[in-house]
Amino acid sequence: MQIKLQNFTKRFGDTTVIEDMSLSIASGEMIALLGPSGCGKSTTLFAISGIHRIDGGSLHFGDRDVTTLPPQDRPVGVVFQNYALYPHMSVAENIGFPLRVQKLKTAEIKRRVGEMAELVQIGNLLKRRPQQLSGGQQQRVALARALVRKPDVLLLDEPLANLDAKLRLEMRSEIRRLQRETGITAILVTHDQIEAMSMCDRIALMRDGRIEQISTPSEMYERPASHYVAGFLGNPPISFVQAEANGKLILGAGNALPMPQGISARGAITIGIRPEHFGPQHQGPSVSGRVSFIEPQGREDLIDVTLPDTQRLRAIVPAGHNFALGQDVSWQVDLSRTHLFNADGARL
Amino acid sequence: MNTSLKGNWLLVLAMSLMSAPLVIMYGFQLIDSISRPAPGGIIPQEWELTNWRFLWEPIDSARPSIWRVTFNTFVFASSTALLVCAFSITAAYALSRLNFPARRFFLAGLIMLHAFPTITLIIAIFIVLQFLGLYDSLMGVILVKAALELPFGIWIMKGFYDSVPWEIEMAGVQDGASRFRVWRELILPQVKPGLLALLIFSFLAGWSEFILPLVLAPGADAQVLATYMNAVIADDTRPDYGLFKAIGMFYALPVIAIYLLFQKRLMNIYGGGTKG
Numbered sequence: 001m002q003i004k005l006q007n008f009t010k011r012f013g014d015t016t017v018i019e020d021m022s023l024s025i026a027s028g029e030m031i032a033l034l035g036p037s038g039c040g041k042s043t044t045l046f047a048i049s050g051i052h053r054i055d056g057g058s059l060h061f062g063d064r065d066v067t068t069l070p071p072q073d074r075p076v077g078v079v080f081q082n083y084a085l086y087p088h089m090s091v092a093e094n095i096g097f098p099l100r101v102q103k104l105k106t107a108e109i110k111r112r113v114g115e116m117a118e119l120v121q122i123g124n125l126l127k128r129r130p131q132q133l134s135g136g137q138q139q140r141v142a143l144a145r146a147l148v149r150k151p152d153v154l155l156l157d158e159p160l161a162n163l164d165a166k167l168r169l170e171m172r173s174e175i176r177r178l179q180r181e182t183g184i185t186a187i188l189v190t191h192d193q194i195e196a197m198s199m200c201d202r203i204a205l206m207r208d209g210r211i212e213q214i215s216t217p218s219e220m221y222e223r224p225a226s227h228y229v230a231g232f233l234g235n236p237p238i239s240f241v242q243a244e245a246n247g248k249l250i251l252g253a254g255n256a257l258p259m260p261q262g263i264s265a266r267g268a269i270t271i272g273i274r275p276e277h278f279g280p281q282h283q284g285p286s287v288s289g290r291v292s293f294i295e296p297q298g299r300e301d302l303i304d305v306t307l308p309d310t311q312r313l314r315a316i317v318p319a320g321h322n323f324a325l326g327q328d329v330s331w332q333v334d335l336s337r338t339h340l341f342n343a344d345g346a347r348l
Numbered sequence: 349m350n351t352s353l354k355g356n357w358l359l360v361l362a363m364s365l366m367s368a369p370l371v372i373m374y375g376f377q378l379i380d381s382i383s384r385p386a387p388g389g390i391i392p393q394e395w396e397l398t399n400w401r402f403l404w405e406p407i408d409s410a411r412p413s414i415w416r417v418t419f420n421t422f423v424f425a426s427s428t429a430l431l432v433c434a435f436s437i438t439a440a441y442a443l444s445r446l447n448f449p450a451r452r453f454f455l456a457g458l459i460m461l462h463a464f465p466t467i468t469l470i471i472a473i474f475i476v477l478q479f480l481g482l483y484d485s486l487m488g489v490i491l492v493k494a495a496l497e498l499p500f501g502i503w504i505m506k507g508f509y510d511s512v513p514w515e516i517e518m519a520g521v522q523d524g525a526s527r528f529r530v531w532r533e534l535i536l537p538q539v540k541p542g543l544l545a546l547l548i549f550s551f552l553a554g555w556s557e558f559i560l561p562l563v564l565a566p567g568a569d570a571q572v573l574a575t576y577m578n579a580v581i582a583d584d585t586r587p588d589y590g591l592f593k594a595i596g597m598f599y600a601l602p603v604i605a606i607y608l609l610f611q612k613r614l615m616n617i618y619g620g621g622t623k624g
Contacts, residue, residue, distance in 0.1 A: 051518050071521045078522045084515035088537040098523035149524070 001062050001075075001152035001185050002027045003048065009056030010043050010209075017043050018209040020057070027062075030179050030186040032196035034232070035206035041189045044206075045155050048187065050074045061152055077146030081158040083138045085130035091117075091141050092126040098149045116144040120178065136167040143178060154179065154186040160195055172199055193233050197221070205229050222337075227345035230272045236302055238272045238339075241311045245269050253308035255287050260335055265348050272339035275302065279315035280331050287313065288330035291323050305329060381594035399594035407591065411579070412568050414598070421572040424490055424561070425554030431494035432501040432550040433543060439498075440505030441531060445517070461499040470563055477564055486570045489561050496560075497550050508542035509535070545614050552603060573599045 003025040010018040018040045025031050033041035046052040048059060050071030058067045066074055085094050092113050099109045117123045120140040130138055139159060146154060159175065160168045176199050179186045190196050196203045197217040204214040205228075213225040224230035230238050243249040245265045249257040257271070278287075292312070293304035296319070303315045303323060315331060323329065340348040376390070381399050383392035401407070402414045442448065443455060473492055474483070482488030512535055520530035536543075558574040565571075571579070577595050581587040607614070 046518075049522060051521065071518075072524045072526065076522065078519065080515040080519060082513060082515055084513065084519040086516060086519075086534055097520075097525075101524040101529070145519075145523070 002060075003153060003185060003187075004060040005044075005048065005057065006060075007057035008044070008047065008054060008059070010040070010047055010052060011055045016209070018047075021209070021211060022057075023204060023211065023214070025185055025187065027185055028183050029202065030176070030188065030200045032188045032190055032200035032203045033206055034190055034193060034196040034203050035212075036191060036232075039206040040209040041191075041206050042157055045157055045187060045189045048153070049076050049078050049155050075149070075152040076155055077149060077151040077153070078155045079139075079142045079146050079157065079159045081161050083130075083142040083162075085138055085141055085145075087130055089129075090126065091122065091128050091130070091133070094130065094141055095126075095144045095148050098145065102149070112148060113144075116148045119147075119181070120144045120174075134167075135163050136171055139163065139167075139171055140174075143175070147178070147182060147184070152185065154182075154184045156186065156188045158189055158191070160190070160192070168195075175199060194235065197233070205232060223347070224272070224339060225347050227270055227272070227341040230339050230341070234274055236275050236314060236316070238274045239278075239312060239314045241271050241273070241307070241313065243269055243271050251287065251307060251309065251311065255289075255307055255309075257285050257287070257333060257335065257338075260338065260340065263340060263348050265340070265342065268343055269348065270341045270343075270345075272341065273313060273333060274337065275314040275316040277334040277337040278305075278313050278331060279303075279317045280321070280329070281318065282332040282334045284332045284335045286330045286332045288328065289313065291325055291327045291329055294323070294325060305331065377593055377597060380590060381597045384590065399590040400598075402591065402595060403598070407580070410568075411576070412571060414576075414595070417571050417573055417576045420486060420570060421555060421574075424486060424493070424557070424572050425551045427490045428493045428497060428554035428557075429547050429551035431490070432497045433547050435494075435498055436501035436505040436546060437536065437539070437543060440502045441509055441535070443502065444506045444509035458499050458503055462503055464499075466496045467559060470559070474564060484565050484567045484570060486565060489557075489565045489570065492564060493554055493557055493560055494550075497553055501546050501550060504546055505539065505542055508539040512538045541613060544610075548606060548610050548614060552606065555603060 003023075005021065005023040008018060008021045008023070009016065021040075021044070023044075033044055035041050043052060047054050050066075050069060050073075054067055058065060060066065061075065086097065089097065092110075095116055096109045096113045099112060104112075113126070114123065117126055120143050122137060122140045122144065125133065125137060125141075130141065133141065142159075156175065160171055163171060172195060175188075188196065188200055200217065202214060202216055203220055205212045205220065207228055213220060213229045215223075220229060221233050224233065227240070231240070241251060243251050243257070245259065245267060248259050249269070249271060251257065251271075287305075287307065289305040289307040291303055292306040293302075295302040298319065300316050300318050301321065303317050305313045305315060307313065317323070342348055379392055382397060383395050384398075385391060386393050406413055443451065443458070477483040477488045477492070480488070482491065516534055516538070517530055520534045521527065525533070556574065557572070558578070561570065561572045561575045562578065566575075573595070577592065577599065580595060581589075581592050
């Protein structure tokens with residue numbers, strides 16, 4: 001089911017949280033609303049689910065205008081951050097609740113609950129209470145309950161935030177598998193860039209109630225539209241250095257990089273260099289500085305290089321190197337993969 | 349249990365000393381009700397049950413039987429409890445969850461009424477009851493008592509509702525259920541421990557109420573145990589303290605039984621939790 005949010009505006013009292021936002025999601029697509037807390041991503045999700053009223057603009061599911069439809073009548077399933085299972089009901093009753101509301105026959109409810117439980121692999125837990133389940137199992141119940149009505153859209157609000165690291169990894173692929181198997185259109189709200197990148201077809205990166213950039217994970221990583229996007233994606237994060245563009249990029253105190261092809265800016269600009277594009281193992285123009293920090297990670301080390309003018313670049317260097325703290329080095333930058341931004345933060 | 353008692357014997361001793369006066373008083377309440385002390389003394393001389401005679405014979409011709417009065421008290425206490433609970437579960441939900449005009453005003457009013465010295469209202473209430481024709485009737489006292497207990501009940505229940513996560517409600521709505529159904533099937537079960545505690549508390553409050561029945565229903569028909577006891581010693585020139593203590597024991601028995609049965613659940617009202 002295609003979802004179309006047009007010129008969406010949301011106010012809480014006198015504050016406008018989201019203004020004039022448009023978002024279109026293709027049928028069967030899984031999209032992430034990514035951003036820091038307070039950027040309006042959950043507000044958008046709950047406006048789509050119907051819990052928040054839409055103060056301006058329209059929302060369509062396919063050809064159907066659902067802008068003013070109450071949440072009960074919208075064909076959406078929601079998974080909440082804390083799962084919101086009904087504590088006084090068994091797993092089977094939890095999953096069956098939406099069907100009971102629809103007044104289906106008991107036998108039919110039982111059949112569909114069983115079917116759903118198999119899909120999320122909790123068929124043996126149907127008699128338990130939510131308190132007797134692990135976090136991952138509760139998550140599966142929440143998914144089953146959201147999907148049992150066969151909704152057109154699946155909305156996931158920070159579904160992995162309450163899980164420990166190992167389960168998070170497991171549920172990440174599990175949710176994606178379910179989404180693919182059911183072919184349902186899904187929206188994932190998260191503040192975790194790794195979740196967004198690994199689970200979704202496209203990412204909408206939000207900031208202060210606006211969509212800063214919307215594109216596929218790799219496109220967003222390779223060609224961030226702004227300083228903000230570049231800084232948000234990537235772990236370890238990208239390093240930014242200030243430079244003066246004057247035919248070449250002057251980094252101060254003797255360091256300079258040639259201007260990348262096709263760019264003809266002058267004046268103050270910001271260069272974003274990802275740690276994996278800087279280091280002794282790369283080809284390209286070099287930048288010299290002093291090793292100021294080494295963080296071993298096993299397979300590779302993170303090494304900070306402080307330039308003579310105190311700006312800092314981070315490098316990922318394969319383990320087994322002989323660099324030491326305080327050592328002067330001159331390492332290469334993969335110039336074609338650097339990102340240049342003007343003073344306003346826009347990509348050059 | 350054993351080891352902790354041994355380890356804290358000093359604490360146990362101190363607490364025993366402090367509660368000794370209370371224990372002694374309760375002890376003599378019981379002893380005096382089934383014995384006759386020497387005149388001017390406290391040591392029981394002989395054991396007898398004459399003080400409990402009110403159970404099987406009228407203590408004097410002018411008074412209603414104890415069973416009639418006990419029935420009145422029970423009707424008074426349980427009607428109060430049911431009324432308080434019925435209004436509290438709905439009003440508290442509205443205050444906790446719904447956004448309606450003057451909500452803050454109602455909340456502030458609730459706290460104020462909770463702390464209000466209700467005795468100052470008694471003249472006004474008297475006039476209102478008189479006007480409604482409910483003066484000197486059990487019905488009238490029930491309505492007044494329930495109304496005065498409501499702020500406490502609503503406040504307690506609101507605390508319980510507040511501790512139910514919003515997401516459960518949102519999930520219910522998203523699952524297609526109406527707000528009313530969500531409240532009845534998903535939210536109400538979460539606050540059941542609080543509701544039970546409130547039911548017991550308001551029952552006990554009704555059971556032990558004295559001033560309201562005394563002032564608003566002084567007639568013999570609507571007498572409750574508290575006013576009955578008052579009448580037993582107020583009327584006579586030579587008060588029968590043995591009888592008075594026996595009736596007092598009888599009056600306190602249900603309270604003790606309820607506390608013994610439900611003490612765990614009553615603690616809930618102060619914890620405000622919804623576990624289990």
